[in-house]
Structures are given as structure tokens and as C-alpha cells.
Amino acid sequence: MNLEFYKNQAALKQKDHKKFLDQLKKKPPKNLDYKVQETHDEVFSKIDCLQCANCCKTTGPLFTEKDIERISKHLRMKQADFEAKFLRTDEDNDKVLQNLPCWFLNADNTCSIYEVRPKACREFPHTDRKKIYQINHLTIKNTAICPAAFEFVELLRKNLEK
Template sequence: MKHKVNEIDIAHYRSLALQHQKEHRQVLAKLKKKPPKNLDKMALEIHDSVFSRIDCLTCANCCKTLGPDLKEADIERISKFLRMKPAAFEATYLRVDEDGDKVLQTMPCPFLGADNYCSIYEVRPKACREFPHTDRKKIYQINHLTIQNTVYCPAAYEFVEALKYRLK
């Protein structure tokens, strides 16, 4: 039996993220200049804490609005899972964007179900597995991406907010 999800208010989080973008940039810029010795441990603790409270299945905004950059390994793995030839998978689901990256032809993701479950979850693209990248070591190396992700992902926003308070 499929369960109904209570969706997160994406518009509210987007608004908050945009309002706090300047402040978040400053917090992350300070990290880049002088990262605390325990930053990786602190970031992982915050990441785990945020994801203990936020269930991606109640949101899935990334799957609805952000298309992953699919690498050859992703294409091979997913097409095998779908029992398709890689060329047929590409023709059916992918296009080349302005940067030359292979991305989904349509959004929301064609593999996202109405219940926010991913039909290819076990073999999903690396970009999907790693999103929103808040458990990454040396988080300050991707400040631009972290700021961008706060606009789309409530967990990324909560992560930066928690990081801000931990650093005070």
C-alpha cells in the first residue's frame, strides 16, 4: 500500500533561502578562509541531524526541478537496470544541454512516482545519490553549489542555518 506524503512547503523554504542568501554566503566564505579543524566532523553531524528531521519523500523538489548531469557510468547502470541499450535510453530520456552535459529531457524526473519514490533508486545517478552534498568533506570547496542548493532543498537550507549557529 502506498502512503500519502505530507509535502514540505517548498515556496516557504525558497523564500527563506533567498532572504538569507547574503548571510549564508558570508558564513560559507568565512569557512573557506579559515575552516575549523573539526569542520568535516561538524558538517557530518549537522547533515545527519538535518536528515533525521527532514524526509526527502515529503519533498522531492530536487527530482521535480533539478535534473542531474548523467555520466557514462550512470547511463550504463540505469540502461542495464531498465533492460535497454544505452543509446535507446539516451534517445528516450536524455538531451545534451548548453554545457554539453547529458541531462533529462523533461522535468519532473520521469522516474519519480506520484508518491515521491524513485523507480530507479537502487541505480540512480551519482548526482542524485550525493545531492545536496552536505555530507561532503571540505564543504567550503563547494560554497557556490551549497548556496544554490539552499534555494531548492529545505535540508540544504537547514544545514547552512545549523552550521551558522554552530560556528557562532
């Protein structure tokens, strides 16, 4: 997977993508949620996240209290110890990883806590959301990180033109 190519393409097409997504917000097609899910499924039938894992290498997820509770239990750690070892509080007062790449990313791009991973990781890159236009800023941001998010925006545009 050529991450540099996708990063460059995302930068080149950022204005076009933003314009397209803004149009969806102004006047969402009636079948948008269906088209979004269909497009998401199509993209992920072709892209294997294990070939990339750029999200795990470059962006840290937000950890909710439920995530912390679930993961620390899974690791048989006290929540306070888990937080002290792996997390920090950022400028928005959110709990995030102290360092990147993610502590739980294995050498083969698998996740050592996959079954109990944070909600943010389960939902990334958020391309199967209903009312996707509510997260346009996030979708644009994710196209620079995630090849699947970039391909999703490109394909959604084509699918909505049909």
C-alpha cells in the same frame, strides 16, 4: 513541507549564508568535516525527502557514462535507446534529462530506479562532503531548492558557534 517558505527564506538569507560559507573557505575550523557530517546527520534525521522531492521536480541531475550504463542495463535497454528516450546534451556538453520533473519520480515521491539512480542524485544536496567550502556556490544554489540544504546551513552556523 512548505517549499514556498524555504524558497523565500533562502532568498532572504542568501547574502548571510554566502558570507558565512565564504568565512569557512578563508579559515576552515579544524573540526569542520566532523561538524559538517554531524550537522548533515541531524538535519536528515528530521527531514524526510519523500515529503518534498523538489530536487526531482525542479532540477535534473547530470548523468555520467557509468550512470547511463548502469541504468540502461537495469531497464534492459540499449544505452543509445536510453539516451534517446530520456536524455539530452546541454550547453556544457553534459547529459541531462530532456524534461522535468524526472521521468523516474513516482506519484508518491519515490524513485523507480532508486537502487541504480545517478551519482548526482545519490549525493544531493551534497551536505555531507568533506571540505564543503569547495562547493559554496552549489550549497547556496541548493538552499533555494532543498529545505534540508537550507536547514543544514542554518544549523551548521549554530553548531560552529558552540
